[in-house]
Amino acid sequence: xxxxxxxxxxxxxxxxxxxxxxxxxxxxxxxxxxxxxxxxxxxxxxxxxxxxxxxxxxxxxxxxxxxxxxxxxxxxxxxxxxxxxxxxxxxxxxxxxxxxxxxxxxxxxxxxxxxxxxxxxxxxxxxxxxxxxxxxxxxxxxxxxxxxxxxxxxxxxxxxxxxxxxxxxxxxxxxxxxxxxxxxxxxxxxxxxxxxxxxxxxxxxxxxxxxxxxxxxxxxxxxxxxxxxxxxxxxxxxxxxxxxxxxxxxxxxxxxxxxxxxxxxxxxxxxxxxxxxxxxxxxxxxxxxxxxx
Numbered sequence: 691x692x693x694x695x696x697x698x699x700x701x702x703x704x705x706x707x708x709x710x711x712x713x714x715x716x717x718x719x720x721x722x723x724x725x726x727x728x729x730x731x732x733x734x735x736x737x738x739x740x741x742x743x744x745x746x747x748x749x750x751x752x753x754x755x756x757x758x759x760x761x762x763x764x765x766x767x768x769x770x771x772x773x774x775x776x777x778x779x780x781x782x783x784x785x786x787x788x789x790x791x792x793x794x795x796x797x798x799x800x801x802x803x804x805x806x807x808x809x810x811x812x813x814x815x816x817x818x819x820x821x822x823x824x825x826x827x828x829x830x831x832x833x834x835x836x837x838x839x840x841x842x843x844x845x846x847x848x849x850x851x852x853x854x855x856x857x858x859x860x861x862x863x864x865x866x867x868x869x870x871x872x873x874x875x876x877x878x879x880x881x882x883x884x885x886x887x888x889x890x891x892x893x894x895x896x897x898x899x900x901x902x903x904x905x906x907x908x909x910x911x912x913x914x915x916x917x918x919x920x921x922x923x924x925x926x927x928x929x930x931x932x933x934x935x936x937x938x939x940x941x942x943x944x945x946x947x948x949x950x951x952x953x954x955x956x957x958x959x960x961x962x963x964x965x966x967x968x969x970x971x972x973x974x975x976x977x978x979x980x981x982x983x
Contacts, residue, residue: 691715692837695748697741697764699730702808703754705815706841708733713840720744742771750777750837758788765792774800777833783807785937786852793826793851802830805851806838807858811925819843825853859941862934865902866955872902873976876909877983886911908973922974929968932959
């Protein structure tokens with residue numbers, strides 16, 4: 691049993707912490723939102739009223755926070771309270787530069803660190819089937835692996851500090867682009883008189899197949915578990931997709947990479963969010979294309 695401090699218990703962090711509890715770990719949680727903290731407490735997480743209470747005697751600290759600036763601020767506070775050798779894992783999705791700064795802070799304090807963002811959405815967090823993309827030293831990765839394997843199905847060591855975040859934003863840029871392509875194809879198919887099922891049966895088994903069709907089809911019917919069958923209740927919200935696409939474009943700008951489709955996807959999801967759809971699933975963007983048509 692490992693004593694773990696889990697900071698950030700929202701839609702993703704809450705179920706991740708709950709899976710650690712189920713595996714027999716001693717999890718102390720902290721979140722600024724009282725209702726979120728109470729919900730985590732109901733799953734067996736021990737609620738801490740202040741950050742230092744959660745950190746007391748922790749062997750590992752996991753953070754799941756909205757932005758890079760939040761991670762750097764919280765890690766600054768964490769590193770004041772934990773002893774050398776403590777393992778810090780950040781599973782937030784943030785910019786690569788902030789991730790590298792967090793690693794440097796941990797290294798200066800004599801602590802092990804890993805950036806380990808996730809893919810799989812809230813469903814994967816609840817089921818313990820997330821994919822973790824990890825960046826950091828081999829020692830940090832091996833130390834974190836037993837905890838990550840409780841929360842995820844696929845654990846990949848992508849390289850040194852920041853490599854996990856790099857893999858995450860590249861993956862989600864692909865996802866954002868592919869979902870737009872799939873949505874456009876279904877709208878075109880509708881105009882041409884194709885049924886959703888017919889297009890799915892062809893595309894899902896031929897050269898058009900991809901996760902956005904086969905697993906997350908943006909129209910009701912063909913994939914019963916997709917958000918399209920639940921009024922686009924988010925498994926992964928449009929606001930989060932926009933955040934990741936913007937991170938990809940910041941990284942493209944700083945590295946000199948050419949990503950014209952990534953840039954266009956960011957623009958389209960930005961428009962979708964401005965229309966009030968940030969809280970809906972990102973696959974609901976198909977409705978915007980119907981309106982534009």
